[in-house]
Amino acid sequence: MRPYEYGDDLADEEYVLALHRVAARVRTGRSAGPAAALGTLERYADGGAMRAVLRRLGARSLPTLARYEPDIDDTTRIKGSALAALAREVEQVDLARLPEGERALLRVLLDWGRRACAEGGALRISIDGPE
Secondary structure, eight states, X not given: OXXXXXXXXXXXXOOEEEEEEOOOSXXXXXXXXXXXXXXXXXXXXXXXXXXXXXXXHHHHHOHHHHHHOOOTTOXXXXXXXXXXXXXXXXXXXXXXXXXXXXXXXXXXXXXXXXXXXXXXXXXXXXXXOOO
16 A cells, blocks of 8 residues: 555556545534535555455455445445445454555555544545556
């Protein structure tokens, strides 16, 4: 996993994962004050880790991630209850047994899933397939 900026080179097997803040449609319980900035918060190129972890663990261990893996030249978005499900699935995986790249990917997805649950629908993940 490495930080990614638009225009950076990608390998054929790499996905770009991004965490976005979107306008929340539910009350968050925030006190009055300026609204949080909308847009992309973090963006990473996965170095081929998503395909590797799905091959290693399969759709049985990570059904949400397998369901949302984008087709080539496509983008998928994970939001709402799917983010909560993804976080629960990743929590069940023994990260210590995975290679570093796959472990880093699942740690990022777990962190993003937990943050999204805490923020009440204001965050979503996008996964861009290889170009």
